[in-house]
Amino acid sequence: MKNSSSDLRIGVISDTHGLLRPEVIASLQGVDHILHAGDVGNIEIIDTLRTIAPITTIRGNIDIYGPCAELPATEMVELGGLFFYLVHSVKDLDIAPIAAGVHAVISGHSHSPAQETRKGVLYLNPGSVGPRRFGLPIAMAFLNISGNKINVKPIQFER
Numbered sequence: 001m002k003n004s005s006s007d008l009r010i011g012v013i014s015d016t017h018g019l020l021r022p023e024v025i026a027s028l029q030g031v032d033h034i035l036h037a038g039d040v041g042n043i044e045i046i047d048t049l050r051t052i053a054p055i056t057t058i059r060g061n062i063d064i065y066g067p068c069a070e071l072p073a074t075e076m077v078e079l080g081g082l083f084f085y086l087v088h089s090v091k092d093l094d095i096a097p098i099a100a101g102v103h104a105v106i107s108g109h110s111h112s113p114a115q116e117t118r119k120g121v122l123y124l125n126p127g128s129v130g131p132r133r134f135g136l137p138i139a140m141a142f143l144n145i146s147g148n149k150i151n152v153k154p155i156q157f158e159r
Contacts (some may be wrong), residue, residue, distance in 0.1 A: 005079065008143075010143040010144075011033075011035070012126040013126055014037065014126050014127070015039040016128075019130045019131055024129045024140060027050070027140065032079075034049050035055075036058070037108035038057070038058045038060025039062045040068045042068070056075055056086065057071055058073060058086045059072065059073060061069035061088060073095065074087045079145065082101050082145060082148065083100070085104070088107060088109050108125060110125060112127060113126060113141070116121065
């Protein structure tokens with residue numbers, strides 16, 4: 001991992017539900033780290049992503065059997081000197097992000113891309129890159145970290 005004075009590019013995905021699309025693999029090439037916010041669906045997805053970059057992942061509500069069930073429910077990771085907290089559903093947030101020193105809360109579950117900043121904390125749901133559900137887009141995001149700034153670049157794939 002690069003030190004905190006280097007710029008980092010992080011790929012953020014969620015809700016693969018056992019499907020790792022070729023366009024997602026192609027988009028993630030060259031990232032410094034991958035964050036997966038749960039509902040993996042098949043541990044082989046994590047193995048494949050690990051060949052691209054280091055990965056931090058959590059389980060989601062579908063990850064109840066097999067190796068995916070052994071993933072942590074939440075995870076905190078430091079990247080580029082900033083702290084990222086992963087929780088599958090933001091409704092299950094079990095910490096006070098500001099008090100915990102968290103810079104960004106990464107979630108999934110809804111399949112709907114969303115981002116907002118509350119009291120200086122970024123809340124990001126990249127959307128889903130797995131099977132299309134609810135008529136929502138296939139979506140992910142990139143985080144570019146420079147110094148203590150996080151720049152979000154949402155990505156939607158063609159229908």
